[in-house]
Amino acid sequence: MVTYEQAHHNIRRVRGPASTHSCLNCGDPAAHWAYRNTSPVELEGTLRGSSGMVRYSPDPADYDPLCVMCHRIRDRQIAIDVWDWRGYTEEEVHEGMLEDFRVELEDLHEICDEEDLDYDEELEELTQHYIKKTHHTMQFVRRYRLMFGSL
Numbered sequence: 001m002v003t004y005e006q007a008h009h010n011i012r013r014v015r016g017p018a019s020t021h022s023c024l025n026c027g028d029p030a031a032h033w034a035y036r037n038t039s040p041v042e043l044e045g046t047l048r049g050s051s052g053m054v055r056y057s058p059d060p061a062d063y064d065p066l067c068v069m070c071h072r073i074r075d076r077q078i079a080i081d082v083w084d085w086r087g088y089t090e091e092e093v094h095e096g097m098l099e100d101f102r103v104e105l106e107d108l109h110e111i112c113d114e115e116d117l118d119y120d121e122e123l124e125e126l127t128q129h130y131i132k133k134t135h136h137t138m139q140f141v142r143r144y145r146l147m148f149g150s151l
Ligand SMILES: [Zn+2]
Pocket: 023, 024, 025, 026, 027, 028, 066, 067, 068, 069, 070, 071
């Protein structure tokens, strides 16, 4: 199995140090390769010298270059997702995310008209965003329940 350290070594080998890229969110110089949390080949392991479990991917394509601030925001956003959905069943999470998607969809035509954006492209992007978001939220909800039981 590829260890966490090997995975990060591979990213730098294939894509270079994060500092040679711009932050995907804000365009500032990046500082970290941040795991996207949505890999189908996700692995779990411990960091050298630590007992905490980390999730990571062996695939360098599953990481984004982020600055320190955006990395923190992303991780916190994920934590907020989990906290918001604690105690819900997986079905309820799925329904809830779908409802959020529908709400955003209602305004999409208007936003595209106002900002002169291509509706089909924006729709595709929004759809992909929600598929990913639903997937990773479900993963966390499952994990959360395994760790703490349902609250
Ligand atoms: Zn940034």
